[in-house]
Amino acid sequence: MNNGIDWRRSLTGFAGLMGPPLGWFLLFFAVPMAVVWAYSFGTNVGISDIEISGTFANYARALEPLYLGILGKSLAFAALATLICLVIGFPVALAISFAPPRLKTWLLIGVMLPFWTNLLIRTYALIALLRDEGLINHGLELAFGWAGFEPLRMMHTNFAVMVGLVYVHLPFTVLPLYAALDRLDRSLLEASLDLGAGHIRTIWNIVLPLASAGIASAILLTFIPVLGSYLAPDLLGGPDSQMIANVIERQFKRANDWPFGAALAFMLMYLTLFGIAMQSLLKRRERPE
Amino acid sequence: MNAFGIEKASFANLGRSKLSRRGLLAGLGAAAVGFSLTGCGSGSGGDSGGEKLNFYTWDTYIGETTLADFQKSSGVKVQTSYFATNDELFAKLKAGNPGYDVIVPSNEFVTRMREAGMLLPLDMSLIPNSKNVAPEFMGLDYDPEPKHSLPYTWLVTGIGYRKSRVNGVPDSWKWLYDSDLYKGRIALLSEAADIIRLGAKYLGKSLNGIDAATTKQVEEMLIRQKPNIKTFHEDNGQDLLLAGDVDLVMEFNGDIAQVAAEDPDIGFVVPREGSLLNADTLAIPKGAPRAELAHKFINFLLDAEAGKHIAETILYPTPNAAAKALMPESYRDSPIIFPRGPGMDASEWGKFEGAEQQRMFEEAVTRVRAA
Numbered sequence: 001m002n003n004g005i006d007w008r009r010s011l012t013g014f015a016g017l018m019g020p021p022l023g024w025f026l027l028f029f030a031v032p033m034a035v036v037w038a039y040s041f042g043t044n045v046g047i048s049d050i051e052i053s054g055t056f057a058n059y060a061r062a063l064e065p066l067y068l069g070i071l072g073k074s075l076a077f078a079a080l081a082t083l084i085c086l087v088i089g090f091p092v093a094l095a096i097s098f099a100p101p102r103l104k105t106w107l108l109i110g111v112m113l114p115f116w117t118n119l120l121i122r123t124y125a126l127i128a129l130l131r132d133e134g135l136i137n138h139g140l141e142l143a144f145g146w147a148g149f150e151p152l153r154m155m156h157t158n159f160a161v162m163v164g165l166v167y168v169h170l171p172f173t174v175l176p177l178y179a180a181l182d183r184l185d186r187s188l189l190e191a192s193l194d195l196g197a198g199h200i201r202t203i204w205n206i207v208l209p210l211a212s213a214g215i216a217s218a219i220l221l222t223f224i225p226v227l228g229s230y231l232a233p234d235l236l237g238g239p240d241s242q243m244i245a246n247v248i249e250r251q252f253k254r255a256n257d258w259p260f261g262a263a264l265a266f267m268l269m270y271l272t273l274f275g276i277a278m279q280s281l282l283k284r285r286e287r288p289e
Numbered sequence: 290m291n292a293f294g295i296e297k298a299s300f301a302n303l304g305r306s307k308l309s310r311r312g313l314l315a316g317l318g319a320a321a322v323g324f325s326l327t328g329c330g331s332g333s334g335g336d337s338g339g340e341k342l343n344f345y346t347w348d349t350y351i352g353e354t355t356l357a358d359f360q361k362s363s364g365v366k367v368q369t370s371y372f373a374t375n376d377e378l379f380a381k382l383k384a385g386n387p388g389y390d391v392i393v394p395s396n397e398f399v400t401r402m403r404e405a406g407m408l409l410p411l412d413m414s415l416i417p418n419s420k421n422v423a424p425e426f427m428g429l430d431y432d433p434e435p436k437h438s439l440p441y442t443w444l445v446t447g448i449g450y451r452k453s454r455v456n457g458v459p460d461s462w463k464w465l466y467d468s469d470l471y472k473g474r475i476a477l478l479s480e481a482a483d484i485i486r487l488g489a490k491y492l493g494k495s496l497n498g499i500d501a502a503t504t505k506q507v508e509e510m511l512i513r514q515k516p517n518i519k520t521f522h523e524d525n526g527q528d529l530l531l532a533g534d535v536d537l538v539m540e541f542n543g544d545i546a547q548v549a550a551e552d553p554d555i556g557f558v559v560p561r562e563g564s565l566l567n568a569d570t571l572a573i574p575k576g577a578p579r580a581e582l583a584h585k586f587i588n589f590l591l592d593a594e595a596g597k598h599i600a601e602t603i604l605y606p607t608p609n610a611a612a613k614a615l616m617p618e619s620y621r622d623s624p625i626i627f628p629r630g631p632g633m634d635a636s637e638w639g640k641f642e643g644a645e646q647q648r649m650f651e652e653a654v655t656r657v658r659a660a
Contacts, residue, residue, distance in 0.1 A: 048405040066659060070659050133533045155534060156519050238519060238520050240658060240659075242655070254376050255481075256379065
C-alpha cells in the first residue's frame with residue numbers, strides 16, 4: 001500500500017531510495033500475486049498439480065449466482081461495517097484531534113493498542129463477552145435476574161459478526177480520520193463559529209468537506225479489509241454468516257481447488273483496484289497537483 | 290456466587306481451548322494460510338545438521354514428557370511445529386517438503402498424499418514396535434502394503450451432548466439433521482466432507498461412494514434444518530458444549546472425552562445409523578532430511594510405555610494394544626473413548642475418493658450456508 005503511494009508521488013526524487021523496497025515489493029508481493037493470478041487461469045491436474053491452461057472456467061464459475069450472491073452479501077456486510085465504523089470513528093477522531101497534546105498521545109495509543117494483540121485472541125475475547133453464558137449476559141443477569149432475565153442470543157449471529165468486524169476495524173477508520181482532522185485549519189472553524197454557525201453546522205459545512213479526502217481514505221482502509229475478513233464470520237457467526245473470504249479460504253484448504261480460489265480472490269482484487277482508482281480520482285479532483 | 294462461577298468458567302474455556310488438538314490453532318492455522326501458500330519453511334527451524342528431528346503434528350497431541358524422554362534415550366532433539374488441519378499440512382507439503390521428518394496425517398490424507406507421491410514407504414525392520422499396533426488397525430484400505438504410515442490414534446465422530454438438557458440418549462443423527470426438537474441448541478462440524486457423509490449415513494447409505502444425487506439430498510435436508518442449527522463449528526464443538534452454548538454437537542470422541550473429564554453432565558454417543566472412523570497416523574514425507582532418525586522416532590512413539598504416557602495425556606483412543614493394556618480401567622472401559630454398540634458396528638472408515646468429489650461436497654455446503 002505505502003509502497004504504491006510513495007512510489008507514485010515521488011518517482012524522480014526517491015528513485016535511488018526506492019530500489020531496495022521496490023525489489024522487496026516485486027519479489028515478495030508482485031511475483032506471488034502474479035503466480036496466484038496465473039493459477040486463476042489454471043486447471044487442477046491430479047491431486048497436487050495445477051496446469052496453467054489459460055481457461056476462463058474458474059471465472060465463469062465465480063460468476064455463478066451462488067458466488068455472486070455471497071459476494072453481494074459480503075459487500076453489504078462490509079458497507080454496513082464501514083458505515084458503523086465511520087459513525088463511531090468520526091466523533092472519536094474529532095475528539096482526539098481537539099484533545100490537549102499530552103492526552104492526545106495517550107488517546108492515540110489507546111486506539112492502536114488492540115493491534116498489539118493477535119486478531120484471533122481479540123476475537124476469542126469477544127466470544128467470552130458475547131456467548132450465552134458470557135460476561136455481558138452474566139452482567140445483565142446480575143442486574144435484571146430478579147425480573148426473569150433470559151440470556152440474549154448474541155453469539156453465532158450476524159449481529160456478532162458485525163460487532164467483531166467493527167471492533168477489529170475501528171482503528172483503520174479512526175487513524176486516517178484523525179490525520180485529516182488534525183491538519184485542519186482551526187482558524188476556519190473559529191471564523192465559522194464567529195460568523196454565527198452552530199457547532200453541528202460547522203462540522204457539516206466546514207469540517208466534513210475539508211476532511212473528505214481523509215474520509216475517503218478511512219472508507220477504503222476499512223472497507224477492503226472488512227471485505228476480506230474470514231475470522232469473524234468463522235468464529236462469531238452462525239450457519240448463514242459465510243462471507244466471500246470464507247469461501248476463498250476453503251478453496252485453498254479443504255476443497256484443494258487453488259485455481260478456483262485464485263479466481264475468487266482476484267474477483268475481490270479487481271474490485272479493490274477499482275475502489276482505489278476511484279479514490280485517487282476523487283483525491284485528484286480535491287487537490288489538483 | 291454461583292454466577293461468579295460461571296464467569297470464571299467462561300474464561301477457563303478461553304484458556305482451555307488451547308488444550309484441544311483442533312481448537313485454538315484451527316483459527317491460527319486459518320490465519321497462517323497466507324504463509325503456507327508462499328511455501329515459507331518456518332518449520333524447518335535451525336539447520337545445524339546435528340541430531341535434530343523436525344516433527345510436524347497437531348497441537349497438544351503428545352505426552353507431556355515424550356519428547357524429552359526420546360531425547361534422553363537417543364540424544365536426538367525433536368523440534369515440533371503444529372498444523373491445525375490436514376489441509377494445512379497438505380498445503381504446506383504440496384509445494385515441496387520444507388524439512389519435516391515426521392508428520393501426523395489422518396488416514397484419508399495418507400491415501401491422498403500417497404497418490405500425490407508425497408510419502409516415503411516405511412521400512413518396518415527399523416520399526417519393531419509396529420507389532421504393538423492392534424491387528425484391526427493394520428492393513429486397512431487407506432494404506433495398503435507397502436505401508437506408508439502407522440496409526441497413532443483413532444477417532445470416531447459422534448454426538449456430544451449435555452445429559453441434563455436432552456431427552457434420553459440422542460442416539461440418532463436425526464437430532465442433528467432432521468428435527469427441530471433441539472432448535473438453536475445444536476452445532477455441526479463445518480467440514481464439508483463430514484457433514485455430507487454423515488447426512489448420507491442418516492439416510493441409510495454408505496459414507497463411501499456418495500454420488501451427486503445423494504449429495505443433493507443431504508444438501509436439501511441441511512437447508513431445511515439450517516434454522517435449527519446454531520452454528521457450523523470449526524472443530525471447537527467441545528468448547529461450545531462445555532460453555533453451555535449448545536446442548537448437542539457433532540464432534541470427535543477424543544475431544545468430548547477431554548471435556549467430559551471436567552464436566553460429568555457431558556455424554557457422547559455414536560448414533561445408531563453408524564458413523565465415520567478416522568485414524569491419525571505417523572508418516573515420513575518425501576524429502577525428509579533424516580529419514581532413518583524418523584523411523585527411530587516412530588518406533589519410539591509406538592513403544593508400550595511411551596504410548597501409555599501419550600494416551601494418559603491426550604485421552605484419545607490408542608490403536609497401540611500394548612499401551613492400552615498398561616492403561617487403567619477408567620480409560621479402557623470409558624464409553625466415550627472406546628464406544629461400543631450398534632453405532633460402532635455400523636461405522637465405516639472413510640475413503641478418499643478423489644478431488645472432484647471433495648469439490649462437489651464443498652460446493653454443496655457453500656450452497657447450504659448461502660441459502
